[in-house]
Amino acid sequence: MKTSLQKYDHLGSKGIPDDPRKRAKYLAIVEAALEAFSEYGYHDCPVSKIARKANVADGTIYLYFANKEEVLVSVFQEKVNSLIRDVEKLTLECSDAWEKIEVLVRYHITALGDNRVLANFLQIQLRQSSPNIRHGIAPPLKRLYRLIEGFVVEGQQEGVFDGKINANIARKLIFGCFDEVISCWVLSRREYDVKEKVDDVLYILRRALVVEGGA
Amino acid sequence: MKTSLQKYDHLGSKGIPDDPRKRAKYLAIVEAALEAFSEYGYHDCPVSKIARKANVADGTIYLYFANKEEVLVSVFQEKVNSLIRDVEKLTLECSDAWEKIEVLVRYHITALGDNRVLANFLQIQLRQSSPNIRHGIAPPLKRLYRLIEGFVVEGQQEGVFDGKINANIARKLIFGCFDEVISCWVLSRREYDVKEKVDDVLYILRRALVVEGGA
């Protein structure tokens, strides 16, 4: 049960500290890294910038993380796990699968739409090609994927969603859609509010998934 | 007419050579870079690797490109422009907008599904946060966006697509969907053929866009 929240243990990982004092510094570094990566971009962000933002010495970073890549991965884990937890909670009260998708999409877009730094990190900085990073990122990402796909299958079992849809493709449609919506927003120079797009997104997703007279 | 296919001229750009002998070397470098970036990842790919693959000296790269970033951008421009050209041609014969979307999606997934190196480049290596890269990439990307969005609007005017759909969001749905499908495939360790997913993708996209009794 807890495993999915635990830090994915690959080579050299320092793991999340249990000691609350350490945990606090760990989190401070994670927050600093989130900001720093968003501000400079992963590859143009020296570890020293993170250290400075976290008010620690450069070397201290390496007491909590094996290397720079692990910092990136940890930020992702913290943020996505938290996002998943929230969505899991919120969807408990939903009456049908479509409502869950609605909550998921709305929450996701809202959360990032209200936090450009986080959005920039997740949509842009995270997309690094290093195998280690991909590897570290995979588990929480898969959880999110499974969550969405689960909703789809659920909807099909409920008869709310078209049973002929390939659930995996549906997941990619849903994820790819709000991923694209948020990415465009983050990269756009024009200042607009993504949250206003939610209804349009939901309208089209509903068309794609829900059967006539469903929901 | 031709302008949209020309190299996007930003600061320091060397432009595409007209002299056929130079053009050949230019293209050789572009191909070498495509391979090298796919193999090592943009940031872990020294210019010398590209040079070696292109059978030229390191310095020669800089006779054709202002810097490493411009090499990346140029690969993108060559590939995406060519892709767009192909789709534009193919869709000329289509009878309605949905057919155009079908052709677009099918062609795109097929083209990348048959060329993992290119797919890896476009889906992974290209996602760099450097402002210069984003800037250089924007124009061809926008052309692609406009092409898709144009199909959607067309379909709505034809009455084939739901008029209440936000065309811009529809574009993001379509693009985000096959983007996600291809990305997952490239990153997946499992060997499978993306092309087999095309029908499922089209099925769900059709649901999202086409009105009852349409097409």
Added chain:
Amino acid sequence: MKTSLQKYDHLGSKGIPDDPRKRAKYLAIVEAALEAFSEYGYHDCPVSKIARKANVADGTIYLYFANKEEVLVSVFQEKVNSLIRDVEKLTLECSDAWEKIEVLVRYHITALGDNRVLANFLQIQLRQSSPNIRHGIAPPLKRLYRLIEGFVVEGQQEGVFDGKINANIARKLIFGCFDEVISCWVLSRREYDVKEKVDDVLYILRRALVVEGGA
């Protein structure tokens, strides 16, 4: 009072460290650079040569200096400021302006005549055309100019020097003269002792400046 001895702060300058341990390493690099520049010539002296002579890693240089140019400028500042300080002290005890000129010229020629490496640096290596270098060098150089010109004006007020002389030109005559004397010596292949030239230099400078029956 002290400000004129402080490091001239231009863009990116790291300044002289206060911490004595750092100051020691800073000075070690300055000495190493003096030697290395003299030996190879500024443009033919890789930073790595300086590092080796200073027994530090290449990167360490950049903890103390913003770039190679700043190293050159810093050597100059250290050496010229020290030279000026010495002359200022020595001339305090002089009874008239001519004596001060005498002390200045004698000290200057002696100091460099005893230190070919320093002489080579100041007379040859320093003459770089880079704007940054010129800019960094200007302040200590101006101090030296002002010192000399001050002596001339003093002598004119004392009635020891010809009042019709343009003090600025006199400064150029004095500086230009021993500059040329030392430069020729440094560049000469023949081994001779510049210090033996001092009296001849003073004889002619005295003629140029001092009025009949003066001093």
Added chain:
Amino acid sequence: MKTSLQKYDHLGSKGIPDDPRKRAKYLAIVEAALEAFSEYGYHDCPVSKIARKANVADGTIYLYFANKEEVLVSVFQEKVNSLIRDVEKLTLECSDAWEKIEVLVRYHITALGDNRVLANFLQIQLRQSSPNIRHGIAPPLKRLYRLIEGFVVEGQQEGVFDGKINANIARKLIFGCFDEVISCWVLSRREYDVKEKVDDVLYILRRALVVEGGA
């Protein structure tokens, strides 16, 4: 007799072409180099800049000069030899040695004061530490030195100049003085006319050299 005007032949020197057509291109390159070196500074001036200014291909430079250093040296030789020739002619008509010094100083300062590009080249760009350059520059420089020193000795024999003066030091005083005057002018940001300084320079040099009641 002619030797002093001939190109100093060191290793690899291509010599001055006799064929007038070649000589014209040779001179074009020399003039272009003078400009280019003045504009960018020797070390920051790629050979290609010279070629462009001379309207020739990069490779053509190497048909006339062994390497970049030789270009610099050749510019110096052309310019200084021409300067010496002029002074030699002008001083033929002088009645005494002081007048010759006067003509020399006045002509030198005027020639450079009217040609900032040349002045920049001779005073700044030329001062390179490369042994080859120093070596190539030596002969014309020595001619100039000997010319000046000859005037001094002449003046002493005429009884116009103080016989107790060391003629070599006097040469250094004279040369160092106008060298400094011109250098300061070239480097100065303030726009002023050096030529106005000539009288002040001559006044002080006269004091230094001429005996009471002399000239």
Added chain:
DNA sequence: TATGAATGAGCCTTCATTCAT
């Protein structure tokens, strides 16, 4: 003779990581 594309050695600089304190 002239060209200018091609070469590739070389260097400044950055920065992830270590380790003595």
Added chain:
DNA sequence: TATGAATGAAGGCTCATTCAT
């Protein structure tokens, strides 16, 4: 545990020079 000075490998890029045409 925390520090931050030190390290040194690595890479983008320049440019003097060559040589096939």
